[in-house]
Amino acid sequence: MSSRLSVAVIGAGYWGPNLARNFRASADWNLAAICDLDLERAQRVADSVGGVPITPSLDDVLADPAIDAIAIATPARTHHPIALAALDAGKHVMVEKPLADTRERGVEMVERAGENGLVLMADHTYCYTPAVLKIRELIEDGALGEILFVDSVRINLGLIQPDVDVFWDLAPHDLSIMDFILPGGLDVTSVSAHGSDPLRTGKACIGYLAMPLTSGGIAHVHVNWLSPTKIRQMVIGGTRRTLVWDDLNPQQRVSVYDRGVDLALQSKATADTRAANISYRLGDTWAPALPEREALANVAGEFAAAIRDARPARTSGESGLRVLSVLEAASTSLGADGAPHHVASHIKEVQEA
Amino acid sequence: MSSRLSVAVIGAGYWGPNLARNFRASADWNLAAICDLDLERAQRVADSVGGVPITPSLDDVLADPAIDAIAIATPARTHHPIALAALDAGKHVMVEKPLADTRERGVEMVERAGENGLVLMADHTYCYTPAVLKIRELIEDGALGEILFVDSVRINLGLIQPDVDVFWDLAPHDLSIMDFILPGGLDVTSVSAHGSDPLRTGKACIGYLAMPLTSGGIAHVHVNWLSPTKIRQMVIGGTRRTLVWDDLNPQQRVSVYDRGVDLALQSKATADTRAANISYRLGDTWAPALPEREALANVAGEFAAAIRDARPARTSGESGLRVLSVLEAASTSLGADGAPHHVASHIKEVQEA
Amino acid sequence: MSSRLSVAVIGAGYWGPNLARNFRASADWNLAAICDLDLERAQRVADSVGGVPITPSLDDVLADPAIDAIAIATPARTHHPIALAALDAGKHVMVEKPLADTRERGVEMVERAGENGLVLMADHTYCYTPAVLKIRELIEDGALGEILFVDSVRINLGLIQPDVDVFWDLAPHDLSIMDFILPGGLDVTSVSAHGSDPLRTGKACIGYLAMPLTSGGIAHVHVNWLSPTKIRQMVIGGTRRTLVWDDLNPQQRVSVYDRGVDLALQSKATADTRAANISYRLGDTWAPALPEREALANVAGEFAAAIRDARPARTSGESGLRVLSVLEAASTSLGADGAPHHVASHIKEVQEA
Amino acid sequence: MSSRLSVAVIGAGYWGPNLARNFRASADWNLAAICDLDLERAQRVADSVGGVPITPSLDDVLADPAIDAIAIATPARTHHPIALAALDAGKHVMVEKPLADTRERGVEMVERAGENGLVLMADHTYCYTPAVLKIRELIEDGALGEILFVDSVRINLGLIQPDVDVFWDLAPHDLSIMDFILPGGLDVTSVSAHGSDPLRTGKACIGYLAMPLTSGGIAHVHVNWLSPTKIRQMVIGGTRRTLVWDDLNPQQRVSVYDRGVDLALQSKATADTRAANISYRLGDTWAPALPEREALANVAGEFAAAIRDARPARTSGESGLRVLSVLEAASTSLGADGAPHHVASHIKEVQEA
Structure with missing residues (x-):
């Protein structure tokens, strides 16, 4: 288990359960937490993968030194604040599409990841x-x-x-x-x-x-x-x-x-x-x-590989930004x-x- | 036979044989001539429908009082002069798409048909x-x-x-x-x-x-x-x-x-x-x-009906013009x-x- | 919960997990147990539906008066002994296709269900x-x-x-x-x-x-x-x-x-x-x-309805028998x-x- | 023209016109006649290919020394007498499927062709x-x-x-x-x-x-x-x-x-x-x-090639016979x-x- 990376899934709505299931099934990852303000649906997701801690507090997740990365599956307008907070807390970040709700915010996210030497990956699942x-x-x-x-x-x-x-x-x-x-x-x-x-x-x-x-x-x-x-x-x-x-x-x-x-x-x-x-x-x-x-099994694997190799993910923040630009x-x-x-x-x- | 209208097909290239075949098979029409400068291919078309007079001369066709209408299947840039000449000779005209090579020429064709009280039909076969x-x-x-x-x-x-x-x-x-x-x-x-x-x-x-x-x-x-x-x-x-x-x-x-x-x-x-x-x-x-x-059997029928009822064809010159405008x-x-x-x-x- | 019927799924191989998931999600049923000699795979199925008791003992399941019915998803040659034991224990029985491995055994199952006044349903999912x-x-x-x-x-x-x-x-x-x-x-x-x-x-x-x-x-x-x-x-x-x-x-x-x-x-x-x-x-x-x-949600509903209405299931044991006969x-x-x-x-x- | 073989099409019903059209278009063949008791439909077929002699008399066709082969497109029960007469007159024969209406008659046709050293081809167009x-x-x-x-x-x-x-x-x-x-x-x-x-x-x-x-x-x-x-x-x-x-x-x-x-x-x-x-x-x-x-263009070519090379056609009389046997x-x-x-x-x- 020592070689596994730890990830928390932020958001237990439409996409979160798929992320949770795939991180759970991945040999690269330890699924550390499901985070959602709606604890009831967080629990449903946690149950569906056989039991995982849940929390309504993003701060608690980011303060947890055992957690290496977060995967954001919340509405687009919240991607920017959550990602910046996570990058500032030293966490690698994967974000559901679109990267952000404006190009300017996407630029800030990409730059922050670069400055902090962290992986920012766009979850371009397809x-x-x-x-x-x-x-x-x-x-x-x-x-x-x-x-x-x-x-x-x-x-x-x-x-x-x-x-x-x-x-x-x-x-x-x-x-x-x-x-x-x-x-x-x-x-x-x-x-x-x-x-x-x-x-x-x-x-x-x-x-x-x-x-x-x-x-x-x-x-x-x-x-x-x-x-x-x-x-x-x-x-x-x-x-x-x-x-x-x-x-x-x-x-x-x-x-x-x-x-x-x-x-x-x-x-x-x-x-x-x-x-x-x-x-x-x-x-x-x-x-x-x-x-x-x-596809999501491949996504989970690529996220882990990019972190381990300290390289951009194949669907990097920049790629998310190019999509935003268009x-x-x-x-x-x-x-x-x-x-x-x-x-x-x-x-x-x-x-x- | 007296109730049939007479038509000449102008142009024996790609589309002409189809027109010839359908006019020939139609109870509304007498196929009077195939007109093409290339007499050899005019003859091939004439043969394929069991024998029809051929001629290289548009003038002769237009001068023939027995001919009620012409169907033009020549290159687009020639539609305008042929159609105007025919309309001026009192013939009803059907034209392969596009109606003309410029909107302006199309307008002139539509106006001339209107002035002369003749049917100008766009052969919008589809x-x-x-x-x-x-x-x-x-x-x-x-x-x-x-x-x-x-x-x-x-x-x-x-x-x-x-x-x-x-x-x-x-x-x-x-x-x-x-x-x-x-x-x-x-x-x-x-x-x-x-x-x-x-x-x-x-x-x-x-x-x-x-x-x-x-x-x-x-x-x-x-x-x-x-x-x-x-x-x-x-x-x-x-x-x-x-x-x-x-x-x-x-x-x-x-x-x-x-x-x-x-x-x-x-x-x-x-x-x-x-x-x-x-x-x-x-x-x-x-x-x-x-x-x-x-479809072309229906086209032939509509051309005849428009002439007989002295009404615009369902695919009128104006419709051809709207296509040209776009x-x-x-x-x-x-x-x-x-x-x-x-x-x-x-x-x-x-x-x- | 008092109005729900209780069911145990027998067999945690290929089909068992689907049965477990659908009984779990059904408003008609309480999923009471997963029974399989291979406890490890029984546990995997139990986990996948959020936790359910497991057991290797069919006898224990049949001896449990709280259990109304069993759903059999084991190899075909075991359908007959399991179904007869369950029917003799007063349990309603649903059996994966084919009903049995010989027609004669199928006849015995159908007759036993009739004698005991119990529902024998063929899981003809399609x-x-x-x-x-x-x-x-x-x-x-x-x-x-x-x-x-x-x-x-x-x-x-x-x-x-x-x-x-x-x-x-x-x-x-x-x-x-x-x-x-x-x-x-x-x-x-x-x-x-x-x-x-x-x-x-x-x-x-x-x-x-x-x-x-x-x-x-x-x-x-x-x-x-x-x-x-x-x-x-x-x-x-x-x-x-x-x-x-x-x-x-x-x-x-x-x-x-x-x-x-x-x-x-x-x-x-x-x-x-x-x-x-x-x-x-x-x-x-x-x-x-x-x-x-x-489909399996409908199957679970029909099994419950047949038991409650004391009527044959739409895919009854007899229908399973007709299939076996052919x-x-x-x-x-x-x-x-x-x-x-x-x-x-x-x-x-x-x-x- | 001297190198072309001459063929008569027997039967101007459903399939005959297709045969006529393809023999007419073939460089290997001279379409010598359309033979049908119904002269009107024979004429229609003849016209559709640009003019070919017609006749109601099979005997005349078979007596014509300029004709090398016949293609039979008549009802199945007539294949046997027509083919035998033609083979006895020294003509090569192509027959629409099925070869004959009974296997026994098919055997006779195959044997006669063999005895006379003539090509008997089954028109297995597909x-x-x-x-x-x-x-x-x-x-x-x-x-x-x-x-x-x-x-x-x-x-x-x-x-x-x-x-x-x-x-x-x-x-x-x-x-x-x-x-x-x-x-x-x-x-x-x-x-x-x-x-x-x-x-x-x-x-x-x-x-x-x-x-x-x-x-x-x-x-x-x-x-x-x-x-x-x-x-x-x-x-x-x-x-x-x-x-x-x-x-x-x-x-x-x-x-x-x-x-x-x-x-x-x-x-x-x-x-x-x-x-x-x-x-x-x-x-x-x-x-x-x-x-x-x-396909029929290939059929016409194969019939000519088999005659010229004095070999069985790829869809020989024997192949027609195997179909009949089944x-x-x-x-x-x-x-x-x-x-x-x-x-x-x-x-x-x-x-x-």
Whole structure:
């Protein structure tokens, strides 16, 4: 047991029980406490994992020298104060998405973690699913070539949230995945956000994000709370191959198509001669076998490994910040009828502005 | 035979043979000629329908008093001169999409037809498929309630066209269908177009159109030549029900979901109290049986009926013009990095501007 | 708490934890004990539901007057002795499928329960899924008309079992569902079983059951451990409509097709004139909304209700026996190269034979 | 033109026009005549291919020395007299499935062709689809290993035929494909046929065929005229890989699963030790690209090649005979309540019997 790290889960609402269960089952972790002001639901979570101490006091958790880290699963607006308090108490921190409710607060969290030499990890759970891990690996290995476009659709009949619009509710998934799999992370120059609130609920229920990639090409996200059919599909087009991830097809989640448009590149080619040099490949399709493993088990393992190796987590605070940057720019674009808005790409940018 | 109308097909390329075959099979029409400068391919088309006169001369066709109408299936840039000449010769005209290569020329065609009291019909073939006809009927009957959003995806590995981008190649389908099924036609205030040409072919191969509907809600189109998977799906959300049209699922093309978000509307409701009044319906799904009938057979029938009844075709020149208006505004938006651009809605607007 | 019934779960292997969790969560039940010779796994199950007494002794459970019922989730060959002991101790009994390892033993269990006035319930879990409950209701209400055929496919890459063949492993699901939904239960005159063991594992890994229905028509089952794709589909054809249950399509598990062949029945019709009176209906498809509810929660509720109302459970011991009768006849047919074998339909039949 | 062979199509009903169109388009053939007693429909077929001589007289066709071959697309009961007359007139013969209406007549046709040194080809069109050609190639190359099972489902709402039952109408497709792709052809020892005529039309509308393969393993066919959903799927399990052919999924018709059950074979293994040596592979899936080519074009090419090379066609008269043998044995089994019936495997067998 001496080699295990100790963690407390803060927040026993929707996501907390999943964190608790996975930390409990992990060989890397000792689940030290469940912390929630609502002691009754804290107890239910504690019971569900076979008994763990509960407490309503974050201060007590942070004062406990035996606790190495906390995992925050509270509402977004509370991420910032809880994380800063924990970082100041010398605890490593994992935060449920989104990292914070504003980019500025996210910057402060990232900087504080850096100053204190602690791990700040974004719990971008989807990134640790077998499918996304495989996609990242394939792109890294060059199987797709250079990335030309990423198109993500995440639509379903969804709960209209009281505090956030559909962009802040759903798009963090798509954006964090793109940040994880793209070679240079989610590196976009601007974002245009188109939203609609046709039921006049007071916030967008349908949303589209168009984002030119700095490397060329385009990323696009469609999120929607009003769709009766559920679609979770990402198409990633590359110069060599194109990949389709259909998360609702358990029998073939990831398909790699050796099919596409080839361009015979010539140094002196003009647009006209380029068109003449286009050819089409209609090759095989290949669907890699994926291991069966719960994403959150991988998350728990990565959090421990980052702490032990004193390195940033694969989904670091910075990655959480890149997602926040896009979301914040999207909100601005949304307020300007979809006019493209610059995305802050450097950590200092917002403060200097 | 005396009651049949006579038609000549102009252009024997990709689409002409389909027109010829359907006019030939129609009880409403006498197929009088195939006209193409390339006589060899005109002959092939004529042979394929069992023998019809061919000619390289448009003038001869237009001079023939026995011919009532022409159907134009030539490249887009030639639609305008051919149509005007035909209208001036007293012929009714059907034009393959897009109506013309610029909105201004389209306006001139519509006006000339009006002045001459002739039918100008846009061959928006998809509108005459059993699926789209049924969708129009359902919306007209109020089965969906008020329309909240329309999301259309039309992606496939496609031929990169030498002269047009992906918007002008594919989006006319989606736009003309929306114009056909929406109660007030395609009535949008502005369009934001986001495109990408990651292979540097000289024109957009990936495109997105976001269009706020004048009636509230949003319409969106995704067209893509670089997708290895083929998707042709439209989701039409209404206050009462939502409809999904999956054109690649022959066993269930149209599904109507009695499922959605309900809002208890109150006269004094604020955004906050609105949120509290949201409820969810998880009702049945219903898929109407669709007759098996080739769309072009319906097109031929509608062309004849419009001429006989001296009324605009269901896909009139004006509808072709509305499609052109969006495409032209989209091109402008595209040139402005996706900034939303006003869509000309009145026929006079472009000329006055 | 006084109105709750008390139950002990016997067996903490694969299925026991699911039973424990559902009895624990049920308002009808008090989960009194987990009984397993392997105390360690009994404890794991007890912990997973928040703490319940464990014991290795079935005798102690049966001697406890506070316990009203037991749920047996042990290997099939132990069902008979455990169930008889429990029935003799005055406990109601629920048994995992199959009811017993031979029909004769099943008969003894059913008779003993009858003699002692106790409930003997077969845990045919699938029958309590929202889909199957809805199918039963539709058939009962006459929505399908008279049943013409039932075709069930249940194939997947499956664990080759050490003790049973693919018929005894998988077909109980299909047979128990048929028994549940067909108006007269699973009333077949004979069964032909075709099996294959191409890997020479010592027992059939691929199996087909053909069963003429006493009411006319045919029931057929395909079970397979060697299929790389997973299919769980049942087609139920009726004179009025046909229903397809695709259990792997969560978005549309049950589809009702108003489509089929109609026969204009005439009293004096011969085979020839019949053929002339055939017509086809190509009507709509309808997919009823299904509630989200775990089947085992319904199972627990039904077990309690049957005890309280002193009535047979909807999946009674007799229904378990009908399933056993077919399985036993299938094994005989299998040994005779698939020659059809009579299915014992009366409870006394086997004993008189 | 001198190198082209000349063919006449006999029968201008359902299938004849397809044959005519493909012979017309083939570089190997000169379409010399359409022969049908109903001259009007013969003319329609002739017109549809741009003009070909028609005749009501088979004798005239057979007497024409310029004609090398005939393709028979008439009702099954007429195949035998027409084919024999043609073979006696020195013409090569292609026959639509089934080869004949009885096995005995089929034997006579095969023998006559052999005696006269002429090609007798079965028009098993499905065998020449890109999917089936690829499957045959994969099996030949050993990609699947030894074949363990073949399961074919071909169900749809179908026209109830006036003269044949569902076995004779649909199963020839499945049987001829199996004959084409299996290394030793369709080599089965016996067949059990289970049918049902729940609408009392006078013949089976639902059918199942179970056929133990001589090489071990099993082949099974499910054909059904009463299913509201259309399924055309074949699963071919091998010791190395398993293949699924889903003919209604144009985007991925053929999938090869590197997934299955492995058995560590040992010379002294008993059934018990075998079970202990089972392991599971969960490998990748692979879908080969398939060329787009009409099957009948390949059929026309193969017929010409067989004549020129003086060799049996890939779907020879013998293959047609193997299909007939199974169908005839199936009819006998059907009359015996599904008892397995011996399948005649040698050409002489029926005559000696």
